[in-house]
Amino acid sequence: MPELCRLGATELAALLAKGAVSSREIVTAFLDHIDRVNPAHNAIVSLRERSDILAEADAADGRLRAKGPDGLLHGLPIAIKDLAPTKGLRTTFGSPIHADFVPDADSLTVARIRAAGAIVIGKTNTPEFGLGSHTYNPVFGTTRNAYDPGLSAGGSSGGAAVALALRMLPVADGGDMGGSLRNPAGYNNVYGMRPSQGRVPNAGSEDLFYSQLATDGPMARSVADLAGLLAIQAGPDARAPLSLQDPFRWEPGTRARPGRIAWLGDLGCHLAMEAGVLDVCEWALARLAAAGCAAEPVLPKFDWERLWSAFVVLRQFSIAGKHGPLFDDPATRGLLKPEMQWEIESGRRLSADALYAAARTRTDWYLECLRLFEDFDALALPSAQLFAFDADWHWPREIAGRPMDSYHRWMEVVAPGTLSGCPVISLPAGFDGAGRSMGLQLIGRPGDDAGLLGLAELHE
CATH class of the missing domain: 3.90.1300.10 (Amidase signature (AS) domain)
Incomplete structure (x- = not known):
């Protein structure tokens, strides 16, 4: 495994800020690792062309030199759960009905992730429309557990959890109605967080005044990365009337008191x-x-x-x-x-x-x-x-x-x-x-x- 792939988003961001490594080097290491590991586990789907991804990495390196990082995820690769619309990148929802659907706009959380500097390299696999805590669908097939490919990855954020556990991504997004950030995290030995209802706005919902079961949230291999991605996803938006208005803040080292x-x-x-x-x-x-x-x-x-x-x-x-x-x-x-x-x-x-x-x-x-x-x-x-x-x-x-x-x-x-x-x-x-x-x-x-x-x- 490339040493860079062993690191999380917070550690990689620090190396980038110091000039110790480039976005191109980081992205290349992860893409090479994906090529080796993903075929046996089927966690990442709709992977973009390498040349296009590396062109974005070069652009990220240029922006970093010119004006500093866009955010925590500057120049880092991420694959978005295949239930979240991604502009110009196929979003199937795990359904043959949408097998060729290419959105013309990002979801709110995807837009925030891009604004934080992330390079979207593809999608992570999910059950059909996210139903069921086992990741399989007729478009891409089954995602297999990080520790044993013969076992379930959980779901619906199964692709995200496996990609994290196998170091194919430094951090990953997901969503949760009935355990979709929690069950796959448990099955693949990573962290998954379902935030407080309204912490991450659901601006793309068709039922803005009712959406109180499902929410987007972060997955990571460390608490610092979990909090870092949540800080990017969180925050009120006028298009989500039930979103929480108070800002989310958390710093590493703020361990809870004994309780x-x-x-x-x-x-x-x-x-x-x-x-x-x-x-x-x-x-x-x-x-x-x-x-x-x-x-x-x-x-x-x-x-x-x-x-x-x-x-x-x-x-x-x-x-x-x-x-x-x-x-x-x-x-x-x-x-x-x-x-x-x-x-x-x-x-x-x-x-x-x-x-x-x-x-x-x-x-x-x-x-x-x-x-x-x-x-x-x-x-x-x-x-x-x-x-x-x-x-x-x-x-x-x-x-x-x-x-x-x-x-x-x-x-x-x-x-x-x-x-x-x-x-x-x-x-x-x-x-x-x-x-x-x-x-x-x-x-x-x-x-x-x-x-x-x-x-x-x-x-x-």
């Missing part, structure tokens, strides 16, 4: 868990305890089946509204995977009463989180309910002998974090005896992304 963590585990046996998952997470919590943050088993008094039902209802409502026209068109309905068709059909059967009840449940859970945060600094859960599974599966049909009743029920453990609206980080927790990695979710106080990053740095 208390509520370990929710398997929610009092409500969640099916593969043997070993809780052990790996408790090992990670023991390391935090050694640093001064003690974890205590806690079982909130909440109806977990009610919470899961609210997650499903709100998700189906959003998906049916956004993708319903593809279902209505005879030319595209058959190109939608069965899980998407099920989401749309179910969403269209929802009543106003069901939507109101789901919103009320979400509010009740948020209030319960506030009660917990009176005594604890973070809430902890595993990032997934089983270790990375066979890459050829569509989704796990059972966990520990308990059948899963939908394509996403096996990821129920992420629903509390999503519905809280609070910031959530998946930390690398460790590996089981078979060499499969697992992550630990930490849910922080509302709006306190910086405090949660400090806790992650303490763990790091």
Whole structure:
């Protein structure tokens, strides 16, 4: 592996600023490494022509000499998750319907990443329309785990997580509705952060006054890089009326003070868990305890089946509204995977009463989180309910002998974090005896992304 590829964005930026290395040298090292590694893992797709990428690197070197860096990502390569539109670069959403779609504009977060000096070299693979925490689609095929190509990479930011873990990228973007920044981070031993709702504006959404389930966010191999990319993505925008107005600030070295963590585990046996998952997470919590943050088993008094039902209802409502026209068109309905068709059909059967009840449940859970945060600094859960599974599966049909009743029920453990609206980080927790990695979710106080990053740095 080229030495430059071992470094993260913060370290590479420092070398560039000192003139110790050029953007062309960095980009060439990463492209050479991608050529060697990517064919076995299929993490990066729609890779641009090398000559065009290197021309941008030369231009970045010229700007650096003339006026200094554009930002943290100046002259560094990045591949954008294939759910985010990229101007002039194919964006498929993992769907054959959009296999040849080339946007004429960047999404807001992509525009901010480019403004920070990044060179977009391609896209990272994702499931069809981001549905399901397993990265495969009929356009590009399956992305394979960084540690074992026979296993799932997770999803939907699976391509991003694998590219990071295998040092094909210094940092990566992603998005999260149902664990898409957390599950693949756990499966590939990197960091993934779902920011506070509204921290990263969702200006491209068709439902600007409702978009409160999905959010963009950063992935990285270090907390400093995670915070650095979040600082680029974050910030209010008038086109996103629900975006947070307070600026995001965090500096490396601002470790959290010793505190208390509520370990929710398997929610009092409500969640099916593969043997070993809780052990790996408790090992990670023991390391935090050694640093001064003690974890205590806690079982909130909440109806977990009610919470899961609210997650499903709100998700189906959003998906049916956004993708319903593809279902209505005879030319595209058959190109939608069965899980998407099920989401749309179910969403269209929802009543106003069901939507109101789901919103009320979400509010009740948020209030319960506030009660917990009176005594604890973070809430902890595993990032997934089983270790990375066979890459050829569509989704796990059972966990520990308990059948899963939908394509996403096996990821129920992420629903509390999503519905809280609070910031959530998946930390690398460790590996089981078979060499499969697992992550630990930490849910922080509302709006306190910086405090949660400090806790992650303490763990790091």
